[in-house]
Amino acid sequence: MEIDMEEKPPGRPLIKDSDLGNFLKRENIYFKYEGYNPTGTQKDRISENHVKNAIAHGYDTISVATCGNYGASIAYYARKYGLHSVIGIPSDYISARRDEISYYGGEIIEKPVKYEEMVDYIRELSASNGWYDASPGSANSKLDYYSYSAISEEIYNELGRMPEYVSVPVGNGTTMYGVYLGFKRISMKTGEKIPSFIANSTINGNPIIYSFLRGYKKIRELNPDNIQETKINEPLVAYRSYDGQKALNVLYETHGRALYSTDEEMLYISKELERLDRLSVLPASCSAVSGALRVVRDETCVILLTGRN
Template identity: 40%
Template sequence: MEEGDSSSSKLLALSTPLLKLTSLRKLLNLDGAAVYLKYEGYNPTGTHKDRAALAHVGEAVLNGYDTVTVGTCGNYGVAVAYYARLAGLRAVIFVPKGYSNSRVPEMKRYGARVVEVEGPYEDAVAVSVSSARANGWYDANPGSVNDHVSIEAYSLIAREIVRQLGDAPAVVAVPVGNGTTLVGIYHGFYRLYRAGETTRIPRMVAASTSNANQLVYSWSRGSTEPLPVEVSEVRETPVNEPLVAIRSLNAEEALRAIYASKGAAFGFSDSEMVEMSILLRAFEGVSALPASASALLAVREYLKANEVDGPVVAVITGRWRREKR
Protein backbone atom coordinates (compact mmCIF):
# COMPACT_ATOMS: atom_id res chain seq x y z
CA MET A 1 0.00 0.00 0.00
CA GLU A 2 1.35 3.38 -0.88
CA GLU A 3 1.19 6.16 1.64
CA GLY A 4 -1.58 8.57 0.79
CA ASP A 5 -3.60 6.11 -1.30
CA SER A 6 -7.18 6.57 -0.14
CA SER A 7 -8.74 3.88 -2.31
CA SER A 8 -11.26 1.82 -0.35
CA SER A 9 -10.10 -1.20 -2.35
CA LYS A 10 -6.97 -1.18 -0.16
CA LEU A 11 -9.06 -2.15 2.89
CA LEU A 12 -8.53 -5.86 2.31
CA ALA A 13 -7.88 -8.82 4.57
CA LEU A 14 -4.27 -9.18 5.69
CA SER A 15 -2.07 -12.26 5.43
CA THR A 16 1.48 -12.86 6.65
CA PRO A 17 4.06 -15.60 5.99
CA LEU A 18 5.09 -18.51 8.16
CA LEU A 19 8.90 -18.76 8.11
CA LYS A 20 10.68 -21.91 9.25
CA LEU A 21 13.53 -21.26 11.65
CA THR A 22 16.73 -22.62 10.14
CA SER A 23 20.15 -21.31 11.24
CA LEU A 24 19.07 -20.33 14.75
CA ARG A 25 17.67 -23.74 15.71
CA LYS A 26 21.05 -25.24 16.61
CA LEU A 27 22.29 -22.10 18.37
CA LEU A 28 19.15 -22.02 20.54
CA ASN A 29 19.22 -25.79 21.18
CA LEU A 30 15.93 -26.25 19.35
CA ASP A 31 17.06 -29.09 17.07
CA GLY A 32 14.35 -31.38 18.38
CA ALA A 33 11.45 -29.17 17.27
CA ALA A 34 10.18 -27.63 14.05
CA VAL A 35 9.97 -23.94 14.93
CA TYR A 36 8.22 -21.36 12.76
CA LEU A 37 7.92 -17.59 12.87
CA LYS A 38 4.51 -16.11 12.08
CA TYR A 39 6.01 -12.91 10.75
CA GLU A 40 3.64 -9.99 11.24
CA GLY A 41 6.29 -7.58 9.98
CA TYR A 42 4.82 -8.07 6.50
CA ASN A 43 1.77 -6.02 7.44
CA PRO A 44 1.69 -2.48 5.97
CA THR A 45 2.77 -0.70 9.18
CA GLY A 46 4.93 -3.62 10.29
CA THR A 47 3.09 -5.13 13.26
CA HIS A 48 0.20 -7.41 14.16
CA LYS A 49 -1.68 -4.27 15.28
CA ASP A 50 -2.65 -3.74 11.63
CA ARG A 51 -5.16 -6.55 11.97
CA ALA A 52 -7.12 -4.94 14.79
CA ALA A 53 -6.79 -1.46 13.30
CA LEU A 54 -8.14 -2.58 9.92
CA ALA A 55 -11.07 -4.35 11.55
CA HIS A 56 -11.97 -1.39 13.77
CA VAL A 57 -11.75 1.13 10.95
CA GLY A 58 -14.00 -1.13 8.88
CA GLU A 59 -16.53 -1.23 11.72
CA ALA A 60 -16.34 2.55 12.10
CA VAL A 61 -17.08 3.02 8.40
CA LEU A 62 -19.97 0.54 8.43
CA ASN A 63 -21.55 2.26 11.42
CA GLY A 64 -21.23 5.80 10.13
CA TYR A 65 -18.50 7.18 12.39
CA ASP A 66 -16.25 9.97 11.14
CA THR A 67 -13.60 9.67 13.88
CA VAL A 68 -11.78 6.73 15.46
CA THR A 69 -9.75 6.98 18.66
CA VAL A 70 -7.29 4.87 20.64
CA GLY A 71 -4.76 5.13 23.45
CA THR A 72 -1.38 3.71 22.48
CA CYS A 73 2.33 3.39 23.18
CA GLY A 74 3.08 3.54 19.45
CA ASN A 75 2.44 0.63 17.09
CA TYR A 76 -1.34 0.48 17.42
CA GLY A 77 -1.62 4.23 17.00
CA VAL A 78 0.33 4.10 13.73
CA ALA A 79 -1.88 1.30 12.43
CA VAL A 80 -5.11 3.09 13.35
CA ALA A 81 -3.86 6.34 11.78
CA TYR A 82 -2.84 4.49 8.61
CA TYR A 83 -6.14 2.70 8.03
CA ALA A 84 -8.23 5.68 9.11
CA ARG A 85 -6.51 7.72 6.42
CA LEU A 86 -7.20 5.06 3.80
CA ALA A 87 -10.88 5.05 4.78
CA GLY A 88 -11.19 8.83 4.91
CA LEU A 89 -11.76 8.96 8.67
CA ARG A 90 -10.19 11.20 11.28
CA ALA A 91 -7.95 9.55 13.90
CA VAL A 92 -7.40 10.97 17.38
CA ILE A 93 -4.54 9.17 19.11
CA PHE A 94 -3.75 9.54 22.82
CA VAL A 95 -0.18 8.72 23.88
CA PRO A 96 1.51 8.73 27.31
CA LYS A 97 3.64 11.86 27.50
CA GLY A 98 6.50 10.17 29.32
CA TYR A 99 6.99 7.37 26.77
CA SER A 100 9.59 7.51 24.03
CA ASN A 101 6.84 7.23 21.36
CA SER A 102 9.28 6.86 18.50
CA ARG A 103 6.36 6.35 16.07
CA VAL A 104 4.45 9.54 16.87
CA PRO A 105 5.82 11.27 13.73
CA GLU A 106 4.35 8.46 11.63
CA MET A 107 0.94 8.92 13.23
CA LYS A 108 1.06 12.60 12.38
CA ARG A 109 2.27 11.86 8.85
CA TYR A 110 -0.84 9.76 8.31
CA GLY A 111 -2.94 12.74 9.40
CA ALA A 112 -3.78 11.74 12.97
CA ARG A 113 -4.28 14.24 15.76
CA VAL A 114 -1.93 13.15 18.54
CA VAL A 115 -2.74 14.14 22.14
CA GLU A 116 -0.20 13.65 24.94
CA VAL A 117 -1.55 12.40 28.27
CA GLU A 118 0.14 12.73 31.66
CA GLY A 119 0.59 9.31 33.22
CA PRO A 120 1.10 5.73 31.98
CA TYR A 121 -0.41 3.87 29.04
CA GLU A 122 -3.50 2.92 31.04
CA ASP A 123 -4.30 6.61 31.52
CA ALA A 124 -4.00 7.27 27.78
CA VAL A 125 -6.52 4.50 27.14
CA ALA A 126 -8.87 5.85 29.82
CA VAL A 127 -8.79 9.36 28.31
CA SER A 128 -9.40 7.94 24.83
CA VAL A 129 -12.38 5.90 26.07
CA SER A 130 -13.93 8.87 27.84
CA SER A 131 -13.32 11.10 24.80
CA ALA A 132 -15.00 8.58 22.53
CA ARG A 133 -18.03 8.54 24.80
CA ALA A 134 -18.19 12.32 25.09
CA ASN A 135 -17.68 13.09 21.39
CA GLY A 136 -19.44 10.18 19.68
CA TRP A 137 -16.20 8.76 18.27
CA TYR A 138 -15.56 5.11 17.46
CA ASP A 139 -13.68 3.50 20.38
CA ALA A 140 -10.94 1.12 19.14
CA ASN A 141 -9.33 0.59 22.56
CA PRO A 142 -8.57 -2.85 24.02
CA GLY A 143 -10.96 -3.76 26.81
CA SER A 144 -13.54 -1.30 25.49
CA VAL A 145 -17.08 -1.76 24.19
CA ASN A 146 -15.68 -2.83 20.79
CA ASP A 147 -13.07 -5.23 22.17
CA HIS A 148 -14.68 -8.18 20.38
CA VAL A 149 -13.62 -6.67 17.06
CA SER A 150 -9.93 -6.93 17.99
CA ILE A 151 -10.32 -10.48 19.24
CA GLU A 152 -12.04 -11.54 16.03
CA ALA A 153 -9.34 -9.86 13.93
CA TYR A 154 -6.54 -11.65 15.77
CA SER A 155 -8.37 -14.98 15.51
CA LEU A 156 -7.57 -14.91 11.80
CA ILE A 157 -3.91 -15.48 12.67
CA ALA A 158 -4.92 -18.95 13.87
CA ARG A 159 -6.76 -19.70 10.64
CA GLU A 160 -3.75 -18.62 8.59
CA ILE A 161 -1.39 -20.80 10.62
CA VAL A 162 -3.66 -23.83 10.15
CA ARG A 163 -3.85 -23.18 6.43
CA GLN A 164 -0.06 -22.85 6.24
CA LEU A 165 0.76 -25.93 8.35
CA GLY A 166 -2.21 -28.14 7.48
CA ASP A 167 -3.16 -28.46 11.17
CA ALA A 168 -2.81 -26.58 14.44
CA PRO A 169 0.72 -26.49 15.86
CA ALA A 170 1.57 -27.95 19.26
CA VAL A 171 2.57 -24.61 20.79
CA VAL A 172 2.03 -20.95 19.90
CA ALA A 173 4.01 -18.22 21.68
CA VAL A 174 2.64 -14.67 21.57
CA PRO A 175 4.09 -11.38 22.88
CA VAL A 176 1.65 -9.88 25.38
CA GLY A 177 0.93 -6.50 26.88
CA ASN A 178 -2.83 -6.50 27.35
CA GLY A 179 -3.11 -10.09 26.14
CA THR A 180 -5.65 -9.25 23.40
CA THR A 181 -3.67 -10.89 20.60
CA LEU A 182 -3.20 -14.11 22.56
CA VAL A 183 -6.92 -14.24 23.38
CA GLY A 184 -7.86 -13.74 19.74
CA ILE A 185 -5.47 -16.41 18.48
CA TYR A 186 -6.68 -18.86 21.12
CA HIS A 187 -10.32 -18.30 20.18
CA GLY A 188 -9.43 -18.85 16.54
CA PHE A 189 -7.85 -22.21 17.28
CA TYR A 190 -10.66 -23.16 19.66
CA ARG A 191 -13.31 -22.56 16.99
CA LEU A 192 -11.35 -24.45 14.35
CA TYR A 193 -10.98 -27.42 16.72
CA ARG A 194 -14.66 -27.43 17.63
CA ALA A 195 -15.52 -27.33 13.92
CA GLY A 196 -13.36 -30.41 13.30
CA GLU A 197 -10.85 -28.51 11.16
CA THR A 198 -7.87 -29.26 13.44
CA THR A 199 -6.80 -32.16 15.62
CA ARG A 200 -5.87 -30.04 18.63
CA ILE A 201 -5.74 -26.65 20.30
CA PRO A 202 -2.15 -25.41 20.74
CA ARG A 203 -0.69 -24.69 24.14
CA MET A 204 -0.70 -20.91 24.37
CA VAL A 205 2.49 -19.36 25.75
CA ALA A 206 2.60 -15.69 26.73
CA ALA A 207 5.86 -13.78 26.32
CA SER A 208 6.49 -10.42 27.93
CA THR A 209 8.80 -8.22 29.97
CA SER A 210 10.02 -9.18 33.40
CA ASN A 211 9.52 -5.53 34.43
CA ALA A 212 5.82 -5.55 35.25
CA ASN A 213 3.25 -7.29 33.10
CA GLN A 214 0.10 -8.39 34.90
CA LEU A 215 -0.31 -11.63 32.93
CA VAL A 216 3.21 -12.88 33.65
CA TYR A 217 3.02 -11.61 37.22
CA SER A 218 -0.24 -13.48 37.89
CA TRP A 219 0.72 -16.73 36.14
CA SER A 220 4.12 -16.88 37.85
CA ARG A 221 2.29 -16.80 41.18
CA GLY A 222 -0.05 -19.60 40.20
CA SER A 223 -3.13 -17.40 40.03
CA THR A 224 -5.98 -18.01 37.61
CA GLU A 225 -7.17 -14.46 38.24
CA PRO A 226 -5.31 -11.19 37.53
CA LEU A 227 -3.32 -10.03 40.54
CA PRO A 228 -2.60 -6.34 41.21
CA VAL A 229 0.86 -5.19 40.16
CA GLU A 230 2.61 -2.60 42.28
CA VAL A 231 3.48 0.56 40.38
CA SER A 232 6.82 0.55 42.18
CA GLU A 233 7.76 -2.63 40.30
CA VAL A 234 7.43 -0.99 36.88
CA ARG A 235 10.62 -0.27 34.93
CA GLU A 236 9.59 1.20 31.58
CA THR A 237 12.15 1.51 28.81
CA PRO A 238 12.03 2.11 25.03
CA VAL A 239 12.47 -1.67 24.65
CA ASN A 240 9.73 -2.94 26.96
CA GLU A 241 7.10 -0.19 26.53
CA PRO A 242 4.86 -2.34 24.28
CA LEU A 243 4.79 -5.07 26.95
CA VAL A 244 4.57 -3.25 30.28
CA ALA A 245 1.05 -3.48 31.71
CA ILE A 246 0.19 -2.63 35.29
CA ARG A 247 -3.30 -3.74 34.30
CA SER A 248 -3.53 -6.00 31.26
CA LEU A 249 -6.89 -5.07 29.76
CA ASN A 250 -7.64 -8.64 28.62
CA ALA A 251 -5.93 -10.33 31.55
CA GLU A 252 -8.85 -12.52 32.64
CA GLU A 253 -9.47 -13.96 29.17
CA ALA A 254 -5.75 -14.41 28.50
CA LEU A 255 -5.15 -16.28 31.76
CA ARG A 256 -8.11 -18.54 30.99
CA ALA A 257 -6.65 -19.30 27.58
CA ILE A 258 -3.21 -20.08 29.01
CA TYR A 259 -4.56 -22.38 31.71
CA ALA A 260 -7.15 -24.06 29.48
CA SER A 261 -4.53 -24.90 26.87
CA LYS A 262 -1.93 -26.00 29.46
CA GLY A 263 0.38 -23.22 28.35
CA ALA A 264 2.67 -20.88 30.27
CA ALA A 265 3.85 -17.28 30.63
CA PHE A 266 7.39 -15.93 30.75
CA GLY A 267 8.99 -12.53 31.29
CA PHE A 268 12.36 -11.45 29.94
CA SER A 269 14.84 -8.63 30.45
CA ASP A 270 15.52 -5.91 27.89
CA SER A 271 18.97 -7.32 27.20
CA GLU A 272 17.57 -10.78 26.44
CA MET A 273 14.99 -9.36 24.04
CA VAL A 274 17.49 -7.12 22.27
CA GLU A 275 19.95 -9.99 21.90
CA MET A 276 17.29 -12.26 20.39
CA SER A 277 16.20 -9.59 17.92
CA ILE A 278 19.83 -9.21 16.82
CA LEU A 279 20.17 -12.98 16.41
CA LEU A 280 17.00 -13.13 14.31
CA ARG A 281 18.33 -10.46 12.00
CA ALA A 282 21.83 -11.94 11.74
CA PHE A 283 20.95 -15.62 11.37
CA GLU A 284 17.48 -15.59 9.78
CA GLY A 285 17.39 -12.26 7.96
CA VAL A 286 14.26 -11.31 9.90
CA SER A 287 13.84 -7.86 11.44
CA ALA A 288 12.03 -8.26 14.75
CA LEU A 289 11.18 -5.65 17.34
CA PRO A 290 12.94 -6.64 20.58
CA ALA A 291 9.60 -6.78 22.41
CA SER A 292 8.27 -9.33 19.92
CA ALA A 293 11.49 -11.35 20.02
CA SER A 294 10.28 -12.32 23.50
CA ALA A 295 8.05 -14.88 21.75
CA LEU A 296 11.06 -16.87 20.55
CA LEU A 297 12.66 -16.59 23.99
CA ALA A 298 9.44 -18.04 25.40
CA VAL A 299 9.57 -20.91 22.92
CA ARG A 300 13.08 -21.75 24.12
CA GLU A 301 12.04 -21.61 27.78
CA TYR A 302 8.94 -23.69 27.23
CA LEU A 303 10.79 -26.40 25.30
CA LYS A 304 13.40 -26.69 28.04
CA ALA A 305 10.79 -28.17 30.36
CA ASN A 306 8.18 -29.64 28.00
CA GLU A 307 8.17 -32.19 25.21
CA VAL A 308 6.03 -31.38 22.19
CA ASP A 309 4.59 -33.57 19.46
CA GLY A 310 4.37 -31.10 16.60
CA PRO A 311 5.40 -27.73 15.19
CA VAL A 312 5.95 -24.69 17.39
CA VAL A 313 5.08 -21.15 16.26
CA ALA A 314 6.35 -17.82 17.58
CA VAL A 315 4.38 -14.73 16.55
CA ILE A 316 6.97 -12.11 15.60
CA THR A 317 6.48 -8.43 14.83
CA GLY A 318 8.83 -6.16 12.89
CA ARG A 319 8.79 -3.04 10.78
CA TRP A 320 10.48 -4.20 7.64
CA ARG A 321 10.18 -7.04 5.18
CA ARG A 322 12.40 -10.06 5.42
CA GLU A 323 15.85 -9.23 4.09
CA LYS A 324 17.21 -10.97 1.03
CA ARG A 325 20.23 -13.07 1.81
Protein backbone atom coordinates in the same frame (compact mmCIF):
# COMPACT_ATOMS: atom_id res chain seq x y z
CA MET B 1 9.19 12.17 6.23
CA GLU B 2 8.89 9.71 3.32
CA ILE B 3 6.43 6.91 4.02
CA ASP B 4 5.05 4.66 1.29
CA MET B 5 1.27 4.55 1.55
CA GLU B 6 1.12 1.74 -1.00
CA GLU B 7 0.25 -1.52 0.75
CA LYS B 8 2.54 -4.47 0.33
CA PRO B 9 1.10 -7.61 -1.27
CA PRO B 10 -0.90 -9.76 1.17
CA GLY B 11 1.25 -12.22 3.05
CA ARG B 12 1.92 -12.95 6.69
CA PRO B 13 3.92 -16.09 6.04
CA LEU B 14 4.66 -19.06 8.22
CA ILE B 15 8.44 -19.31 8.03
CA LYS B 16 10.46 -22.34 9.10
CA ASP B 17 13.49 -21.07 10.96
CA SER B 18 15.76 -23.72 9.46
CA ASP B 19 14.88 -22.44 5.98
CA LEU B 20 16.48 -19.10 6.91
CA GLY B 21 19.63 -19.04 8.97
CA ASN B 22 18.38 -21.48 11.61
CA PHE B 23 19.22 -19.04 14.40
CA LEU B 24 17.32 -21.17 16.92
CA LYS B 25 19.01 -24.40 15.76
CA ARG B 26 15.71 -26.28 15.79
CA GLU B 27 13.94 -28.06 12.94
CA ASN B 28 10.52 -27.80 14.53
CA ILE B 29 10.24 -24.02 15.00
CA TYR B 30 8.16 -21.78 12.75
CA PHE B 31 7.78 -18.00 12.76
CA LYS B 32 4.43 -16.36 12.08
CA TYR B 33 5.83 -13.02 10.95
CA GLU B 34 3.47 -10.03 11.09
CA GLY B 35 6.09 -7.55 9.87
CA TYR B 36 4.75 -7.73 6.32
CA ASN B 37 1.56 -5.91 7.31
CA PRO B 38 1.31 -2.35 5.93
CA THR B 39 2.48 -0.60 9.12
CA GLY B 40 4.58 -3.53 10.25
CA THR B 41 2.61 -5.06 13.14
CA GLN B 42 -0.30 -7.38 13.87
CA LYS B 43 -2.28 -4.28 14.85
CA ASP B 44 -3.17 -3.79 11.18
CA ARG B 45 -5.48 -6.79 11.46
CA ILE B 46 -7.69 -5.02 13.97
CA SER B 47 -7.19 -1.41 12.85
CA GLU B 48 -8.64 -1.84 9.39
CA ASN B 49 -11.68 -3.62 10.81
CA HIS B 50 -12.20 -0.93 13.46
CA VAL B 51 -12.01 1.84 10.88
CA LYS B 52 -14.51 0.05 8.62
CA ASN B 53 -16.78 -0.57 11.59
CA ALA B 54 -16.60 3.09 12.59
CA ILE B 55 -17.59 4.15 9.07
CA ALA B 56 -20.43 1.61 8.98
CA HIS B 57 -21.85 3.11 12.18
CA GLY B 58 -21.60 6.70 11.00
CA TYR B 59 -18.55 7.94 12.92
CA ASP B 60 -16.25 10.57 11.45
CA THR B 61 -13.50 10.21 14.09
CA ILE B 62 -11.74 7.18 15.52
CA SER B 63 -9.60 7.34 18.66
CA VAL B 64 -7.14 5.08 20.43
CA ALA B 65 -4.66 5.13 23.31
CA THR B 66 -1.33 3.65 22.32
CA CYS B 67 2.35 3.25 23.05
CA GLY B 68 2.98 3.77 19.32
CA ASN B 69 2.32 0.80 17.04
CA TYR B 70 -1.45 0.68 17.35
CA GLY B 71 -1.67 4.44 16.94
CA ALA B 72 0.34 4.34 13.72
CA SER B 73 -1.88 1.56 12.42
CA ILE B 74 -5.15 3.35 13.26
CA ALA B 75 -3.87 6.59 11.73
CA TYR B 76 -2.83 4.75 8.56
CA TYR B 77 -6.22 3.12 8.01
CA ALA B 78 -8.13 6.22 9.07
CA ARG B 79 -6.31 8.14 6.35
CA LYS B 80 -6.88 5.37 3.83
CA TYR B 81 -10.65 5.34 4.43
CA GLY B 82 -11.15 9.05 5.08
CA LEU B 83 -11.66 9.22 8.84
CA HIS B 84 -10.11 11.64 11.32
CA SER B 85 -7.98 9.90 13.96
CA VAL B 86 -7.12 10.99 17.49
CA ILE B 87 -4.15 9.18 19.02
CA GLY B 88 -3.36 9.37 22.74
CA ILE B 89 0.25 8.69 23.77
CA PRO B 90 1.78 9.00 27.26
CA SER B 91 4.19 11.92 26.92
CA ASP B 92 7.10 10.11 28.57
CA TYR B 93 6.89 7.11 26.23
CA ILE B 94 9.83 6.82 23.87
CA SER B 95 7.75 6.10 20.77
CA ALA B 96 9.54 6.21 17.45
CA ARG B 97 6.23 6.43 15.62
CA ARG B 98 5.01 9.92 16.50
CA ASP B 99 6.22 11.39 13.19
CA GLU B 100 4.58 8.56 11.30
CA ILE B 101 1.26 9.09 13.08
CA SER B 102 1.40 12.80 12.20
CA TYR B 103 2.27 11.97 8.59
CA TYR B 104 -0.87 9.86 8.33
CA GLY B 105 -2.90 12.80 9.65
CA GLY B 106 -3.39 11.55 13.18
CA GLU B 107 -4.09 14.18 15.84
CA ILE B 108 -1.76 13.34 18.73
CA ILE B 109 -2.76 14.00 22.33
CA GLU B 110 -0.01 13.65 24.91
CA LYS B 111 -0.38 13.58 28.68
CA PRO B 112 2.15 12.83 31.46
CA VAL B 113 0.35 9.64 32.51
CA LYS B 114 0.83 5.89 32.26
CA TYR B 115 -0.66 3.95 29.36
CA GLU B 116 -3.61 2.63 31.38
CA GLU B 117 -4.53 6.16 32.45
CA MET B 118 -4.32 7.31 28.84
CA VAL B 119 -6.77 4.56 27.88
CA ASP B 120 -9.21 5.90 30.49
CA TYR B 121 -8.70 9.47 29.28
CA ILE B 122 -9.28 8.62 25.61
CA ARG B 123 -12.35 6.61 26.54
CA GLU B 124 -13.81 9.62 28.34
CA LEU B 125 -12.96 11.93 25.44
CA SER B 126 -14.52 9.51 22.97
CA ALA B 127 -17.73 9.32 24.95
CA SER B 128 -18.03 13.09 25.34
CA ASN B 129 -17.14 13.87 21.72
CA GLY B 130 -18.98 11.08 19.98
CA TRP B 131 -15.83 9.35 18.67
CA TYR B 132 -15.39 5.67 17.93
CA ASP B 133 -13.14 4.21 20.65
CA ALA B 134 -10.75 1.51 19.40
CA SER B 135 -8.76 1.29 22.64
CA PRO B 136 -8.35 -2.03 24.48
CA GLY B 137 -11.23 -2.88 26.76
CA SER B 138 -13.70 -0.69 24.85
CA ALA B 139 -17.22 -1.68 23.83
CA ASN B 140 -15.74 -2.55 20.43
CA SER B 141 -13.18 -5.08 21.71
CA LYS B 142 -14.94 -8.15 20.33
CA LEU B 143 -13.75 -7.05 16.92
CA ASP B 144 -10.16 -7.51 18.14
CA TYR B 145 -10.74 -11.15 18.99
CA TYR B 146 -12.39 -11.85 15.67
CA SER B 147 -9.58 -10.15 13.74
CA TYR B 148 -6.78 -11.93 15.55
CA SER B 149 -8.44 -15.32 15.18
CA ALA B 150 -7.46 -15.22 11.50
CA ILE B 151 -3.85 -15.76 12.60
CA SER B 152 -4.76 -19.26 13.83
CA GLU B 153 -6.55 -20.14 10.61
CA GLU B 154 -3.53 -19.07 8.57
CA ILE B 155 -1.19 -21.11 10.78
CA TYR B 156 -3.40 -24.18 10.51
CA ASN B 157 -3.83 -23.89 6.75
CA GLU B 158 -0.10 -23.45 6.15
CA LEU B 159 1.06 -26.10 8.61
CA GLY B 160 -1.73 -28.54 7.77
CA ARG B 161 -2.32 -29.43 11.42
CA MET B 162 -2.27 -28.00 14.92
CA PRO B 163 1.16 -27.18 16.36
CA GLU B 164 1.88 -28.46 19.85
CA TYR B 165 2.86 -24.98 21.06
CA VAL B 166 2.18 -21.37 20.12
CA SER B 167 4.42 -18.74 21.69
CA VAL B 168 3.02 -15.21 21.90
CA PRO B 169 4.16 -11.85 23.34
CA VAL B 170 1.59 -10.47 25.77
CA GLY B 171 0.78 -6.98 26.97
CA ASN B 172 -2.99 -6.74 27.30
CA GLY B 173 -3.45 -10.38 26.30
CA THR B 174 -5.77 -9.47 23.42
CA THR B 175 -3.73 -11.01 20.63
CA MET B 176 -3.24 -14.26 22.51
CA TYR B 177 -6.93 -14.57 23.32
CA GLY B 178 -7.91 -13.93 19.70
CA VAL B 179 -5.43 -16.56 18.46
CA TYR B 180 -6.80 -19.01 21.01
CA LEU B 181 -10.36 -18.44 19.79
CA GLY B 182 -9.27 -19.21 16.25
CA PHE B 183 -7.71 -22.51 17.28
CA LYS B 184 -10.73 -23.34 19.42
CA ARG B 185 -12.98 -22.88 16.39
CA ILE B 186 -10.73 -25.18 14.34
CA SER B 187 -10.65 -27.75 17.16
CA MET B 188 -14.44 -27.86 17.25
CA LYS B 189 -14.48 -28.69 13.53
CA THR B 190 -11.58 -31.16 13.42
CA GLY B 191 -11.42 -32.62 16.91
CA GLU B 192 -7.71 -31.77 17.13
CA LYS B 193 -6.17 -30.58 20.37
CA ILE B 194 -5.73 -26.83 20.85
CA PRO B 195 -2.03 -25.91 21.12
CA SER B 196 -0.53 -25.10 24.50
CA PHE B 197 0.15 -21.39 24.75
CA ILE B 198 3.42 -19.87 25.91
CA ALA B 199 2.80 -16.32 27.14
CA ASN B 200 5.83 -14.04 27.22
CA SER B 201 6.35 -10.55 28.56
CA THR B 202 8.75 -8.16 30.22
CA ILE B 203 10.29 -8.76 33.60
CA ASN B 204 9.47 -5.11 34.37
CA GLY B 205 5.80 -5.87 34.88
CA ASN B 206 2.83 -7.71 33.36
CA PRO B 207 -0.26 -8.94 35.25
CA ILE B 208 -0.79 -12.05 33.09
CA ILE B 209 2.66 -13.48 33.73
CA TYR B 210 2.63 -12.38 37.35
CA SER B 211 -0.76 -13.97 38.08
CA PHE B 212 -0.06 -17.27 36.32
CA LEU B 213 3.34 -17.80 37.92
CA ARG B 214 1.73 -17.38 41.33
CA GLY B 215 -1.12 -19.75 40.57
CA TYR B 216 -3.82 -17.09 40.73
CA LYS B 217 -7.01 -17.97 38.88
CA LYS B 218 -8.16 -14.35 38.93
CA ILE B 219 -5.96 -11.71 37.32
CA ARG B 220 -4.20 -9.37 39.73
CA GLU B 221 -3.35 -5.80 38.83
CA LEU B 222 0.15 -4.66 39.73
CA ASN B 223 1.27 -1.63 41.66
CA PRO B 224 1.74 1.16 39.07
CA ASP B 225 4.75 2.45 41.04
CA ASN B 226 6.58 -0.82 40.34
CA ILE B 227 6.11 -0.66 36.57
CA GLN B 228 9.18 0.40 34.61
CA GLU B 229 8.68 1.44 30.99
CA THR B 230 11.65 1.33 28.64
CA LYS B 231 12.12 1.82 24.91
CA ILE B 232 12.25 -1.97 24.55
CA ASN B 233 9.39 -3.11 26.77
CA GLU B 234 6.72 -0.46 26.15
CA PRO B 235 4.51 -2.72 23.99
CA LEU B 236 4.47 -5.30 26.81
CA VAL B 237 4.74 -3.56 30.17
CA ALA B 238 1.48 -3.04 32.07
CA TYR B 239 -0.02 -2.84 35.51
CA ARG B 240 -3.48 -3.61 34.09
CA SER B 241 -4.00 -6.03 31.20
CA TYR B 242 -7.37 -5.31 29.60
CA ASP B 243 -7.87 -8.87 28.37
CA GLY B 244 -5.71 -10.33 31.09
CA GLN B 245 -8.38 -12.56 32.60
CA LYS B 246 -9.17 -14.07 29.20
CA ALA B 247 -5.48 -14.67 28.52
CA LEU B 248 -4.97 -16.16 31.98
CA ASN B 249 -7.86 -18.56 31.39
CA VAL B 250 -6.24 -19.65 28.11
CA LEU B 251 -3.01 -20.54 29.91
CA TYR B 252 -4.84 -22.75 32.39
CA GLU B 253 -7.10 -24.35 29.79
CA THR B 254 -4.25 -25.22 27.40
CA HIS B 255 -1.77 -26.23 30.14
CA GLY B 256 0.41 -23.36 29.00
CA ARG B 257 3.45 -21.59 30.33
CA ALA B 258 4.26 -18.00 31.23
CA LEU B 259 7.73 -16.48 31.15
CA TYR B 260 9.51 -13.17 31.62
CA SER B 261 12.23 -11.74 29.39
CA THR B 262 14.71 -8.96 30.06
CA ASP B 263 15.31 -6.05 27.71
CA GLU B 264 18.79 -7.41 27.09
CA GLU B 265 17.44 -10.82 26.01
CA MET B 266 14.86 -9.31 23.68
CA LEU B 267 17.33 -6.91 22.10
CA TYR B 268 19.92 -9.64 21.62
CA ILE B 269 17.45 -11.97 19.90
CA SER B 270 16.22 -9.15 17.68
CA LYS B 271 19.75 -8.42 16.52
CA GLU B 272 20.50 -12.10 15.91
CA LEU B 273 17.30 -12.61 13.91
CA GLU B 274 18.36 -9.68 11.75
CA ARG B 275 21.92 -10.95 11.38
CA LEU B 276 21.29 -14.68 10.84
CA ASP B 277 17.71 -14.94 9.59
CA ARG B 278 17.47 -11.56 7.87
CA LEU B 279 14.24 -10.80 9.71
CA SER B 280 13.60 -7.32 11.11
CA VAL B 281 11.78 -8.02 14.38
CA LEU B 282 10.61 -5.60 17.06
CA PRO B 283 12.58 -6.47 20.22
CA ALA B 284 9.40 -6.81 22.31
CA SER B 285 8.17 -9.47 19.86
CA CYS B 286 11.31 -11.45 20.62
CA SER B 287 10.05 -12.26 24.10
CA ALA B 288 8.10 -15.04 22.33
CA VAL B 289 11.36 -16.43 20.95
CA SER B 290 12.97 -16.37 24.37
CA GLY B 291 10.01 -18.22 25.88
CA ALA B 292 9.90 -20.87 23.16
CA LEU B 293 13.60 -21.64 23.56
CA ARG B 294 13.06 -22.36 27.26
CA VAL B 295 9.99 -24.57 26.84
CA VAL B 296 10.03 -26.36 23.49
CA ARG B 297 12.10 -29.46 22.86
CA ASP B 298 11.04 -31.74 19.99
CA GLU B 299 7.49 -30.44 19.65
CA THR B 300 6.30 -28.24 16.81
CA CYS B 301 6.04 -24.61 17.90
CA VAL B 302 4.86 -21.51 16.06
CA ILE B 303 6.31 -18.26 17.39
CA LEU B 304 4.21 -15.18 16.71
CA LEU B 305 6.50 -12.29 15.78
CA THR B 306 4.08 -9.42 16.14
CA GLY B 307 6.03 -6.63 14.47
CA ARG B 308 9.06 -5.44 12.55
CA ASN B 309 11.74 -3.25 14.04
